[in-house]
Amino acid sequence: MTATTDSTTAASATAASQPADSNALVQIRRVRKSFGNHEVLRDISLAVPAGTVTVLLGPSGSGKSTLLRCVNHLETIDGGRIIVDGDLIGYRQHGNKTYEMTPRQIAKQRANIGMVFQKFNLFPHLTAVENIMEAPVGVAGRGRGAAKARALDLLDRVGLTAFANHYPAQLSGGQQQRVAIARALAMDPKLMLFDEPTSALDPELVGDVLDVMRELANDGMTMIVVTHEIGFARGVADQVAFMDGGVVVEVGPPSEVLDNPQRQRTRNFLESVK
Incomplete structure (x- = not known):
């Protein structure tokens, strides 16, 4: 079994990250993840209320897909915790340490979390x-x-x-x-995760997939979506989180993050994808 330190030992949260929201369906609390010496996620906190859509934007290598994979424990985490509908994902608590669950227990949790990948x-x-x-x-x-x-x-x-x-x-x-x-x-599932679901498609095929996702959002499905489709983010998302370098640089409603970003790094990225 793999043990991770309790989230209280993590570094200070980034200014852009959200505080924990105990009422949210998904609670990402001070999550850290490294591959070797490369720190991919650096103390990320984010809350996703039930029935809402959160879009993760950012350049390649910013940690978006890794964060998404951590939510259903396709990747283990090195610190912090992820809670979905009250369940600690992938781990059980024992004292001040958390231990990885068995594959059977993890599979049971994943049954409540649907995931759609770039490749079908x-x-x-x-x-x-x-x-x-x-x-x-x-x-x-x-x-x-x-x-x-x-x-x-x-x-x-x-x-x-x-x-x-x-x-x-x-x-x-x-x-x-x-x-x-x-x-x-x-x-x-209680939650749907989408990892750049249109990136492998020819442009004329993108619309049909996005239409299905819009219908899911309209039906109240809780969704976390990694995408570069700015129009989808503006029209469907309840919140947008811009990530870069393994941190959440800026998070808020689309009207703020997309139309009036406060951080220069966010503005530069949005200019590059127009």
Whole structure:
């Protein structure tokens, strides 16, 4: 088991980071992460209220994707803590130390957190509907009939009913990504994580994926999204966090961070992506 020091031993929080919010669905508290000697996340705190969308912006290497992967424990953390709906993610507390959970316990927590990656990661030997059924049947132990009915409902939700029996190789990149979103929704997660879900798509395919994400936001799904789609951030996000060098440089509503940024580094980045 891997032990990490309690978050009270972490360095002082950055000025831009949010204080802990005990009412938020997601509480990221003074999280640190290093790969070797390279500190990727430096004492990050961020709160994501239930039913809201948080967009993480920033240049490559700023720590956005690493932070997202820490939220569902695809990456371990070196300090701090991440709490989702009251559960400490990936660890159990013992005295003033935290110890990593067993793989089975971690998998149970992940069932409540859907994640959509840059690459679609669909099983090539399964059809669209079978890809969506896989986790409910294999992980949650649901009956195949109920799982298939739910999968077909989700395909309808993402506009792909006619493609239920198509294999990934028969689908466009945008269609595969929409299947990947439906697959993540099949476990009825409390939280959805999106790691640059449109970055691998041809420009003409981006809109359909963003439309599905907008509908999820309108339905009240709690979402954390890593993206460079500024228009999506402005129109859908409840808060935007700009990251650089492993810290949150600036965080606030889109009207503040995108339209009236207070930090020069944020202004420079927004100029570069126009």
